[in-house]
Amino acid sequence: EVLLVESGGGLVQPGGSLRLSCAASGFTFSSYEMSWVRQAPGKGLEWVSYISDSGTFTYNADSVKGRFTISRDNAKNSLYLEMNSLRAEDTAVYYCARDRLAYFDHWGQGILVTVSS
Amino acid sequence: IVLTQSPATLSLSPGERATLSCRASQSVGNFLAWYQQKPGQAPRLLIYDASNRAAGIPARFSGSGSGTDFTLTISSLEPEDFAVYYCQQRSDWLRKTFGQGTKVEIK
Numbered sequence: 001e002v003l004l005v006e007s008g009g010g011l012v013q014p015g016g017s018l019r020l021s022c023a024a025s026g027f028t029f030s031s032y033e034m035s036w037v038r039q040a041p042g043k044g045l046e047w048v049s050y051i052s053d054s055g056t057f058t059y060n061a062d063s064v065k066g067r068f069t070i071s072r073d074n075a076k077n078s079l080y081l082e083m084n085s086l087r088a089e090d091t092a093v094y095y096c097a098r099d100r101l102a103y104f105d106h107w108g109q110g111i112l113v114t115v116s117s
Numbered sequence: 118i119v120l121t122q123s124p125a126t127l128s129l130s131p132g133e134r135a136t137l138s139c140r141a142s143q144s145v146g147n148f149l150a151w152y153q154q155k156p157g158q159a160p161r162l163l164i165y166d167a168s169n170r171a172a173g174i175p176a177r178f179s180g181s182g183s184g185t186d187f188t189l190t191i192s193s194l195e196p197e198d199f200a201v202y203y204c205q206q207r208s209d210w211l212r213k214t215f216g217q218g219t220k221v222e223i224k
Contacts, residue, residue: 035213044203044215044216044217044218045152045154045160045203045205045215045218046215047212047213047214047215050211050213059211061212095159095160101165101207102148102207102210102213103150103162103165103205103207104150104152104160104162104205105162105165105171106162107159107160107161108159109158109159110159
């Protein structure tokens, strides 16, 4: 069974930093591209960041470009999202998702990030 | 690419047919997916490449369309189908976008 479990969320002040982690199991992690998708409270879904299976290629949405960095450790079956210069509008549930041919076929349960003073 | 879903809310009774629309601001070929999201849960992939059901998805869910106009049909609503549905395009695969969602609620 494919399992994705996010951790590292919480409350952070505007301008602060946070690092999200996603532990993957039940599939060959190193063979799959991965993404982070977020959902602001009561709002729709927004793709945030993508990483290739090897980790050599990454791409971010314009809304987080220059502030967020996606990375992975295939030896640890883990995906990460380093978030800097956080803003109130970054408040959302962040989902780790398996990115299969640019569709998201498996999702974690999500982790809440709240940016507030 | 902007995806516009309609209607915003669909009020139907169990057993009825649901027809959801997704329109793209430019052609996405058949590179469109549909997801279902229930309150407090992560989204679930239902349909990919416009008309292919994902693994384990019941046959009452079907997708159609190409280019700019797409439809998700639920042939006969079950109680567990009342949820929010999102479309997503991968035509511009570096800038994947979602529609704003259609809520299917119990009438």
